[in-house]
Amino acid sequence: MGKATEGDIKEKGFSKLDQETETNTEDTNGVSNTNKNRNTTTSDRRGKNSRRRQKKMVTLSASSVVHPVQRLFNACKHVFATAGTGFVPSPDKIEQLSALLDEIQPADVGLTSKMPFFSPQVTRRAPTITYLHIHECEKFSIGIFCLPPSGVLPLHNHPGMTVFSKLLLGTMHIKSYDWLVDPSQSPQHPNVRLAKVKVDADLTAPCKTSILYPADGGNMHCFTAVTACAVLDVLGPPYSDPEGRHCTYYSDYPFTTFSGTLTDDEKVSIPEEEKEKLDWLQERDKPEDLVVVGAVYTGPEIVEN
Secondary structure, three states: OOOOOHHHHHHHHHHHHHHHHHHHHHHHHHHHHHHHHHHHHHHHHHHHHHHHHHHHHHHHHHHHOOOHHHHHHHHHHHHOOOOOOOOOOOHHHHHHHHHHHHHOOHHHHOOOOOOHHHOOOOOOOOOOEEEEEEEEOOOOEEEEEEEOOOOEEEEEOOOOOEEEEEEEEOEEEEEEEEEOOOHHHOOOEOOEEEEEEEEEEEEEOOOOOEEEOOOOOOOEEEEEEOOOEEEEEEEEOOOEOOOOEOOOEEEEEEOHHHHOOOOOOOOOOOOHHHHOOEEEEEEEOOOOOOOEEEEOOOOOOOOOO
16 A cells, blocks of 8 residues: 555545534534523523513402492592581582592493383383492492483482482483572462572583582482483482481472462562572472382492491
8 A cells, every 4th residue: 555645634634623523513502402492491481470470460450450439439438427417528529529420431330221220111100210229328328320211300309418410321301409598589488488490401421420519509409311311329428317318309380380479578579580590399298109119239349448
């Protein structure tokens, strides 16, 4: 055999280098793949932990959301904490409650216009009205009156009470009165008393909350359903016979009905333009055809802390 040539040595050398390089590359790739797997495992673990944290935050966030009726209840506890006959909340508290009520929608209290007590009723009697009791205590009450078309809550008073009324759905005609308290403009007549019309108009939801007070704001009112409608009422304090807050019903008559029967001593000078805003109110028994039935409130439950 002859001597190995330089070419053979170079060839052999390059072959060895190629083998070493290939081996090193495989080792490097092995380390790289191991690191990649480790990084992927760490990334997956971090991703799962992140998703768990996000899910937990969403759960905590959902559990911390206070529904509108609960917020209303919490505010009422604060606003009416010292309520008694003749109580009127401060202006800032009135604004607080009004703002909360303004935001409440039918869905917030579990109402839809398709509920059976909103359906037209074929009857000779006045349509039945449904009351949904939400809460009542010595200081305040919260409830919803549901009226089918043509349903009527007859003219009645709210002695010594402040009342917030929010029309949730439908169109309702409201007529309300305050007593004429000026002695110089308040003629005396047996069994009847003059009152001044405060509101005589249709209201359609959504609209602002109405407020009446012990001595003004339309303390005596009548609701007539033009369409099926629902009214959310907050009374502070609520009716109480032992405490003198008895619900009294009235019949109303135009001013001219009794003005002709007044004696000279009973007559007073009332401008003609004012007479159109005055009616006589006469106490009456609870109307026989007034039927109010209770139903289960299906909205969010209130938590009494």
